[in-house]
Amino acid sequence: MSNGPYGQTTCRCGAVSLLVCGAPLALGRDAGGEPVSFWPLVAIQLGQGADELEVSPSGTGGDAWQCRRCAERLLLAHDDDDLAVLAEQEGADEIAPALTPVQQRWLEALGYRVAAGE
Incomplete structure (x- = not known):
């Protein structure tokens, strides 16, 4: 992680926390209309709760990271695309628009x- x-x-x-560094690649909405942010996987690090973190296949070709205690999903990771989807972060007003067209089509699928520019 950088010092950005x-x-x-x-x-x-509160059992599991993730640290994100930098700015999201893009913002968007999930299938239910909830705000999400798209990040490179290298920008995310486990802050605490390694013993409480459960990583399991999500059915979409990625892995869901969730808390074993409260079952909240914190992240959907797609290693092949080096991409992660998180719930929208407060103050995520700075965006580094760097999604490739392939990543964007895959997310939309x-x-x-x-x-666009949100």
Whole structure:
């Protein structure tokens, strides 16, 4: 991780936290209309709760990272595309628009709407 801007996301019960560094590649909405952000996997690090983190196949070709205690999903990771989908972070107003067309089509095929300049 770099020394650039960073943030933290924590599950509901506080057992697992993730650190994110830099700016998201893009913002968008999931299939249910909830705001999400798209990040390179290298920008995300486990902050705490390694023993409480469960990583399992998501059915979309990626892995869901969730808390064993409260079952909240924190992240959907796609190793092959070096891409992660997180719930929208407070203050994520700086965007590094770097999704490739292939990544954008793939996200849209999964039901995500990628926001243009949002």
